[in-house]
Amino acid sequence: MEAGVSGGDPLPRLRRPLQRGAEPRDPLLPQPPSGGGGTVEESTAVEKKRKPLTRLNIHSAFWILASIAVTYYFDFLQTVKETIQADSWWFASGSCLLAASSSVAIYCILYLEWYCGIEDYDAQYPALIPITTATFIAAAICFNIALWPVWSFMTPLLLFIQFMGVVMLVSLLG
Numbered sequence: 001m002e003a004g005v006s007g008g009d010p011l012p013r014l015r016r017p018l019q020r021g022a023e024p025r026d027p028l029l030p031q032p033p034s035g036g037g038g039t040v041e042e043s044t045a046v047e048k049k050r051k052p053l054t055r056l057n058i059h060s061a062f063w064i065l066a067s068i069a070v071t072y073y074f075d076f077l078q079t080v081k082e083t084i085q086a087d088s089w090w091f092a093s094g095s096c097l098l099a100a101s102s103s104v105a106i107y108c109i110l111y112l113e114w115y116c117g118i119e120d121y122d123a124q125y126p127a128l129i130p131i132t133t134a135t136f137i138a139a140a141i142c143f144n145i146a147l148w149p150v151w152s153f154m155t156p157l158l159l160f161i162q163f164m165g166v167v168m169l170v171s172l173l174g
Helices: 011-019 040-049 058-073 076-085 089-115 128-173
Strands: none
């Protein structure tokens, strides 16, 4: 007896679409009605009626509002201004590293992807992503050290909330 031919074995049901030459279906994609009465036109009409995902969702709104609350209630901008005026070496280093990280990211997105049309720039230039990540992490560490005297153990949490708020705000733009 061949493997998977017995009546109670689920393997023949899984292999049948492949044996008939049909493409395997992704379970996460919308499927046509399984009643057998649906046609291809009906399934494409259902797909066309589905609304695209909105950019502003609850998750994005939460992080943006949390970032605004941190900026307001912790007097974030005033604290950063005072830290800059105090000639903090750590803050200056973090700012330079953040500028370097942002420049590489802008180079990748604007120049390589939009201007040159290279969609998979991380395959052609594999060092760009790790360099950008390392400089961003170093900048985050410098900012945490620079602002630690002000907020102590709350500093990493506050900076993370600000980071997520900026990321969600940027995601709304593009």
